[in-house]
Amino acid sequence: MLINKKYYRTIWNDSKKYPSVYAIDQNLLPFKFKTFRIKSSDEIFSAIKNMNVRGAPLIGVAAAYGIYFACVEAKLKYKRVKERWNYIQKKYKYLLSARPTSVNPKWAMDKTLDAVKNICDFDELIFKALETAKMIADEDAENCRIIGETGLEILKKISLKKKGKPVSILTHCNAGWLACIDYGTAASPVYAAASLGIPLHVWVEETRPRNQGAKLTAFELGQMNIPHTIITDNAGGYVMQKGLVDIVLTGADRITARGDVCNKIGTYKTALSAYDNKIPFYVCAPVSSIDFSIRNGLNEIEIEERSNEEIIYAGEGKKRTRLTSPGSPVRNFAFDITPARLINGIITEKGITKPDKNKISKLFHI
């Protein structure tokens, strides 16, 4: 999508400098736009851990590139095939530990390893790992584009009912193109509708503690000229109570077999508000976000607990300000679970599905 009217993806391979991947540094957005070079699997780990790259689909692709780097490093460090594979396996686990909640890194790394596992020649293997990571990126972009086309049909219907008045969407966190490779998940239907000239307005919940809504979603929407308003997470319920929201769209970090959705902390409260006000709540995610191996999100998904400094402080360096009472303990849970019963539908690249085990399992056979 566009930044300063120029087309970008969030992450890309540059074949001129070997081995290297470039990405947009999302910790600097929206105040500074900068891309940075990644040269190793450890740097991929840091970029994911420190959230220079973030968003479930994007960290999936980044992790796939991490496997590519691990293959390059294995060849340089070790002669024996067994040692090389031990190294790659070690890096796989290490990369997995960077952000434990999303299913995408595991999915993308498994896919990459699967593509190379039977290749004996290590140069060929490295080439194939890179090609696979690039293919996952391309597929993600295409999936997001289709999610947009699919979700568009829902927004069109609302627009018809509202007779030209703006369709009012509420979103939590950033499930825009910055969280993916291009288009976004929850944002993709919005961009698709806007490109048809459908009038829109997006309420953006700021999304404490890291403010991905106020910083990234608002930035994206601004760059794409989509009318929007930032509110506190607390105010999301109020704008729904006042009848100012037609539909809620969010992303997902992991979807269970029965349709529970693990997503950024606060999504559950937002879903409860939508449910209480009879506002449709849709989750937008590629099929790769579905983890069919688990059923009960609340019991089976490991919820990442991040550094409490994200809550205690705002600003950095000399500008760092304390927001909490000194001496008071602080805990920073990063995700929650929205139970299937609160979700009207999951919008995927294979169509819209009800959050229900049988219906979800059909997606895997399309």
Next chain:
Amino acid sequence: MLINKKYYRTIWNDSKKYPSVYAIDQNLLPFKFKTFRIKSSDEIFSAIKNMNVRGAPLIGVAAAYGIYFACVEAKLKYKRVKERWNYIQKKYKYLLSARPTSVNPKWAMDKTLDAVKNICDFDELIFKALETAKMIADEDAENCRIIGETGLEILKKISLKKKGKPVSILTHCNAGWLACIDYGTAASPVYAAASLGIPLHVWVEETRPRNQGAKLTAFELGQMNIPHTIITDNAGGYVMQKGLVDIVLTGADRITARGDVCNKIGTYKTALSAYDNKIPFYVCAPVSSIDFSIRNGLNEIEIEERSNEEIIYAGEGKKRTRLTSPGSPVRNFAFDITPARLINGIITEKGITKPDKNKISKLFHI
């Protein structure tokens, strides 16, 4: 209650310097403890508007002192009784406009004016206005103490069921003694239980955008040695999902005749989370917070919209950091409405009542 082991109230009259009221500057807490002198009705207005004093019961008492100052000023400025009363009426409306959502300022000012309306001698009238404001403060403290004793019974029952394991309370915003004169509303049962040695833990939702939870509630609890943990507002739902909360206690800015509760933005989402997890949700407030003239909170209460700078920036002066994407519109709704159906009970100084018109109306006849 205690600050640095010394007993304070949040606001008090000092008869040594005439006319004057002192208060704790809550904008400086928890980082700096400072009291300040208020000398006029305009200074009362500023202190309420800028939230140097805040919390529904406290701004009620502050507004009553505002009427006292207005009486003093009227006598100094005008000779004719009619002009004096015009001035007082003007100041009444002005003080009312400082924070439109809470019912307490209106209630306390009406009570003060009612006490003095038939007094002809202006010195006597000024004396009576001051005595009335002081009496409202004393009554508020006593009401809060009784709210604590009343709510204590609920906490005792939970403690018995949990067989000595800590009772886990969640609260939103600051409904502690800093919001009142002493004891607090939602915090009062907690202090009462702690004083009996009942083991407790309080989850404190930070309460964006002004962080009264992370700043004031955490500070209060810390000063009183009550175990507590600050979390984001977004995480309140998650700790409930995980079974880590036994009861939710909040305050109220205004309660309607049928039991809808207007309180700090985000209370509605917190109440929805409690309801969804079958966790009892109690509102603690003096009977003076009930506005029997209104029924439907959502349609009939004017919700204050505050400056969006509270959301856009953190920190002050050189430390001011931007939290939102430049150019993106931001709106700051300060309160929401928790419908009666989500509330298990309202804990007042006259007992616990169901949020129901008939039961609430009985409180006025006790």
